[in-house]
Amino acid sequence: MATALPAAPNLTLSSRAPQNAVSAQAVSTPWYIRSVTLAVTSALVGGFWDISWHMTIGRDTFWTPAHMAIYFCGVLAGLSCSYLIVSTTLHPDSALYQASVTVWRFRGPLGAFLCAWGAVAMITSAPFDNWWHNAYGLDVKIFSPPHLVLDSGILAIDLGALIMILAAMNRAARGLREKLQRHFLYMGGMLLLLFTIVVAEYTSRFSQHSARCYRLLAIGAPLILLGVARASGQRWACTILAGIYMAGRCGQLWILPLFPAEPKLGPVYHQVTHFVPMEFPVLLIVPGIAVDLLRLRLSSWGKGRQAAVAGLLFVVTLVAAQYPFASFLVTPAARNWFFGAHYLPYFANPNFPYWFGFYPFETTRLAFWGGLVEAVGIAMASSHAGLIWGDWMRRVRR
Secondary structure, eight states: OOTTSOSTTHHHHHHHHHHHHHHHHTTSOOHHHHHHHHHHHHHHHHHHHHHHHHHHTOOOOSOOHHHHHHHHHHHHHHHHHHHHHHHHHTOTTSHHHHTOEEETTEEEOHHHHHHHHHHHHHHHHHHHHHHHHHHHOOOOOSOSHHHHHHHHHHHHHHHHHHHHHHHHHHHSOHHHHHHHHHHHHHHHHHHHHHHHHHTGGGSSGGGTTSHHHHHHHHHHHHHHHHHHHHHHOOTTHHHHHHHHHHHHHHHHHHHGGGSBOOOOSSOOSSOOSBOOOOOOOOOTHHHHHHHHHHHTTTTTSOHHHHHHHHHHHHHHHHHHHHHHHHHHHTSGGGOSTTTOTTOOOTTOOTTOTTTTSOOOSSSSHHHHHHHHHHHHHHHHHHHHHHHHHHHHHHTOOO
């Protein structure tokens, strides 16, 4: 192409050469994006491991490998983003400086500041969690004050990573944009995993014949699916996010029981000899596919109508898939390594009759159907918030 140009435009060619060189170098993903991606992955792996540790061994010490994997996320994200902010501040002639924001006279990408705050929250939660257990003893709850501080820190790092990736993606050329899009979808899948871990206590198999389970899932899942999908521009984004969630949950279900472990705290109601994993995942892949099939057809509609249809579709397809699947999970046919319905924690009290049944959260069918109507309304509101969030993310440049 260059040899076809006349001699006069050689100045144009020489001025384009540095840009081509920069684009060739920019094909690799920025180091700080790889760093926060690794950090969030470590937190989620450590989270699965820690929950399994509590269900299998109990809390024997703060310095467990699972805790170290979780807090490695805060250390890595904090150091990486702090360095990024300081180096950007000290180089006002850099391209990244121009594509950054100012906070307290420091200059850096908006996502880096969010990640740094999340790292502080995570590290702060560590001594708080240790004190909490020393003061109040063992707990097996996800919703405790130290855990909420920890989860908010991981959430901030994940959101900060999403924004950093988006800012780079929205400025990037085609080759780099495709790589960043994959990072973006992966981090969206991690966000969906984090949400489902937080609500796991209330969406377990013995609650999946209850409208409460679907109301809780409707709070966050449609927001994440539609928000990330709208920002990514990927045709099958909801399916990919739900697939990442399913892969993460199935991975821990199939891998953790391969390692031996036994309880170190009592009372032990159920003897275990290996790590007890979390349950088989909720079938979010079904509404993920359904919403993706609908998104293209509704692209010309307003946000309100899109959210109404998407929210209704999310609840209808999820209940249609999960309700009968939950009936299967409480049968002996699901008590195998693949579905894992036979795994019970050491504190599984035999007097609780619903380990292989359904807890009656709603006492009448009318209450159940009324709860599902509420779930549809929540899913519609969540879908609308996701569409607004997605549109905002598409405009992020800093």
